[in-house]
Amino acid sequence: MRRSLPLHYVRAVVLSALVSALALLGPPAEAQLGSVTPAERLHAGTRVNAFVTWEGAQDLEGLTLDLPSGWRLVEASAVRLQTNEPVRLRTLPSSRVEHRFHALTTEPLRGAHRFILGLDVGSAVEYASVTLIPVRRRQEDNRLVLMRGLQTSWSVSVAEAPQRGRGRAFQRAAGADLLMLERRALPSLRAQEPFTIEAWLRTTGLDEVVLSTWDGVEAQTYPVEWLVDAQGRLVVYRGEPGHHVGMQTARPVADGRWHHVALAHDPERGWARLFLDGNLVDSLRVTASDLTNNALPLSVGGRRVLRDGSRLAFSGQLDELRFWNRARSRDEVRYTMRRQLDESVDGLVRLGFDEPVSPSLTRGTVGRIYASSDLSFSYPVEALSADVQGTSVRVTWETKDRENERFTVERSTDGRTYEAVGTVRLSERIAEAADGTMRFAYTDALPESPLLYYRIRQRFGGAPDRLSGALKLGLGADGTPLAVIEGNSPNPFRSATTISFSLERAAPVRLSVWDVSGSRVAVLVDQTLRAGRHDVRFDAQNLPSGVYFVRLHTAEMRLTHKVTLAR
Numbered sequence: 389m390r391r392s393l394p395l396h397y398v399r400a401v402v403l404s405a406l407v408s409a410l411a412l413l414g415p416p417a418e419a420q421l422g423s424v425t426p427a428e429r430l431h432a433g434t435r436v437n438a439f440v441t442w443e444g445a446q447d448l449e450g451l452t453l454d455l456p457s458g459w460r461l462v463e464a465s466a467v468r469l470q471t472n473e474p475v476r477l478r479t480l481p482s483s484r485v486e487h488r489f490h491a492l493t494t495e496p497l498r499g500a501h502r503f504i505l506g507l508d509v510g511s512a513v514e515y516a517s518v519t520l521i522p523v524r525r526r527q528e529d530n531r532l533v534l535m536r537g538l539q540t541s542w543s544v545s546v547a548e549a550p551q552r553g554r555g556r557a558f559q560r561a562a563g564a565d566l567l568m569l570e571r572r573a574l575p576s577l578r579a580q581e582p583f584t585i586e587a588w589l590r591t592t593g594l595d596e597v598v599l600s601t602w603d604g605v606e607a608q609t610y611p612v613e614w615l616v617d618a619q620g621r622l623v624v625y626r627g628e629p630g631h632h633v634g635m636q637t638a639r640p641v642a643d644g645r646w647h648h649v650a651l652a653h654d655p656e657r658g659w660a661r662l663f664l665d666g667n668l669v670d671s672l673r674v675t676a677s678d679l680t681n682n683a684l685p686l687s688v689g690g691r692r693v694l695r696d697g698s699r700l701a702f703s704g705q706l707d708e709l710r711f712w713n714r715a716r717s718r719d720e721v722r723y724t725m726r727r728q729l730d731e732s733v734d735g736l737v738r739l740g741f742d743e744p745v746s747p748s749l750t751r752g753t754v755g756r757i758y759a760s761s762d763l764s765f766s767y768p769v770e771a772l773s774a775d776v777q778g779t780s781v782r783v784t785w786e787t788k789d790r791e792n793e794r795f796t797v798e799r800s801t802d803g804r805t806y807e808a809v810g811t812v813r814l815s816e817r818i819a820e821a822a823d824g825t826m827r828f829a830y831t832d833a834l835p836e837s838p839l840l841y842y843r844i845r846q847r848f849g850g851a852p853d854r855l856s857g858a859l860k861l862g863l864g865a866d867g868t869p870l871a872v873i874e875g876n877s878p879n880p881f882r883s884a885t886t887i888s889f890s891l892e893r894a895a896p897v898r899l900s901v902w903d904v905s906g907s908r909v910a911v912l913v914d915q916t917l918r919a920g921r922h923d924v925r926f927d928a929q930n931l932p933s934g935v936y937f938v939r940l941h942t943a944e945m946r947l948t949h950k951v952t953l954a955r
Contacts, residue, residue, distance in 0.1 A: 458510025591704025862944025
C-alpha cells in the first residue's frame with residue numbers, strides 16, 4: 389500500500405447544548421449499520437474505543453448510544469473509508485433519556501464511514517448492553533430522527549480493574565522527550581539483513597507514531613515506522629524518496645486492550661510479514677536490493693520531525709519491545725510472546741522497562757517514560773462450559789498457562805456474589821493437546837436455583853489472580869439446561885462448518901464467533917428462535933487459521949464452544 393501522509397486527528401468537541409428532539413422513523417432498505425468490534429470482556433474504569441462501520445448509501449447525521457449506567461461517551465470521530473479523511477463530530481448527553489449520548493456531525497455523512505467511539509467503562513457487572521442507533525435528518529421538518537430499524541447492540545462483561553503488579557511499561561509523560569535508541573546497538577534494520585521487531589502495545593490514540601526511523605523528510609529513506617492510523621489500525625511502513633510502502637492490520641488495534649505485534653523481515657525468502665496477536669495479517673514482497681536504510685536513531689513514542697520538531701506522539705503503552713537479528717516464524721513468535729525473557733538470548737536486544745533502559749542503547753537523555761503496567765503474560769482460561777448430569781454440574785475449561793498454582797471454581801446464583809466451591813491443581817488436568825492446551829474439569833453438586841453462574845480464578849505464586857469471564861447456566865423446572873451447544877461439524881474445518889444447538893423454549897438468541905484476542909469476527913444469529921434444534925453455517929473463508937470461540941447468548945444462558953479452522 390502507498391502512504392497517505394498522516395492527517396491531524398480532530399478531537400470531538402463536548403457540547404452542553406440540547407440536541408433536537410429525536411423521533412422514530414424506519415430507514416430505507418439499502419442503508420446498513422455495519423460491524424461493531426468491541427471486546428467481549430472489559431475492565432471497570434478503563435477507556436476503550438468501539439469501531440462501527442456505516443455502509444449505507446443514505447446520508448447520516450451521526451449515532452445515538454444507549455449506554456449502561458456509569459458509562460460515558462467521552463469523544464468520537466468518523467473516517468471516510470475511501471480517503472481515510474477524519475470527520476468532525478460533536479458529542480453530548482441526551483437531555484431526555486438517562487444514559488443516552490449523541491455523536492453528531494456538522495455536515496451529513498455520505499458514503500461508507502467508520503465511527504470511532506471513545507467510551508469510559510463503568511463499574512463491574514456480569515452483563516452490560518450497548519445499543520447504537522443511526523440518526524438522520526427528516527427533510528419535511530428538518531428534525532433529527534432515530535433509525536430504529538437499523539440499531540445494533542453488543543453485550544459485554546465488565547470485570548473489576550486488574551490488580552497492578554510491580555511491572556512497568558513504556559509510556560511517555562506529557563512533554564517528555566522521545567526515547568532515542570542507537571541503531572548500532574540494535575540488530576541491523578538494513579533491507580539486506582533479516583530482523584524481527586515485536587512488542588506489546590495498548591492505546592486508544594489515533595494518527596500516532598509508535599516507533600520510527602524516519603524524520604518526515606520526503607527525500608529520506610527509512611527501514612521502518614509503526615503508525616496507528618485514523619481508523620485505529622496499525623500500519624507498518626518503510627520508504628524511499630517519494631515512495632512509501634507498508635502493511636496493515638485489517639482490524640483496529642487502538643481499542644484500549646493489549647495487543648502483540650511482530651514485524652518479521654526476511655530478504656532471503658523475499659517477504660516481510662506482519663503478525664497481530666500471533667496471527668499473520670499481512671505480507672509484503674521485499675528484495676535485498678531495496679535502499680530503505682539510513683543511520684538515524686530509532687525513536688520510540690513518536691516520530692522526530694526535524695523541520696518543526698513535532699513528534700506525532702504516541703499516547704499509549706509499550707512493553708516487551710524486542711529486536712531480533714533473524715526473521716522469526718509465526719510459531720516462534722507465538723512461543724515467546726507470552727514468555728518473560730529475562731535471561732540473555734543470542735541475537736536478541738530486549739527492552740522490558742521494568743528496569744531502566746541501558747545507557748548503551750540510548751542517544752541523549754532518557755526522560756519520563758515509565759508507567760505501571762497491568763500486562764499479564766499468563767494465558768487466559770478459555771472454552772469454559774458446563775454440562776448438567778443428573779444432580780451435578782460438570783464444569784470444564786482450557787488454558788495453555790503452566791504458571792498457575794491452582795484454579796478456584798467459583799459459583800453464583802445472582803451474577804454478583806460468588807463463593808468458592810472447589811479447587812483444581814495444574815497437575816489434575818484431564819487432557820493435553822499437542823499445542824500445549826490443557827483441559828480441566830470440576831464436578832459441582834447441583835444447587836436448587838434456576839440460574840447459575842460459574843467462573844474460574846487462576847492463582848499464581850507472587851502475581852495477582854486472574855478471573856475468567858462468567859458462564860451463565862439457566863435451568864428449567866426439571867433441571868434441564870435451557871440451551872445447549874451440541875457441537876459443530878466438521879471440526880477442525882477448512883472453510884466452513886455447521887454449528888448445532890438446541891433450545892428448550894423459544895427465546896431471543898445471539899450466536900457469535902470470537903477470535904483468541906477477544907474480538908468478534910461474526911454474528912451468525914441475532915433473532916428470536918423457536919424451541920428445538922438449530923443448525924447454523926459458519927463460513928470462515930476470509931479468516932486466518934486458528935482457534936475461534938462460538939458464543940451462544942440468551943436471557944438465561946451464556947455458553948461457549950471452541951472450533952478450529954485449519955486450512
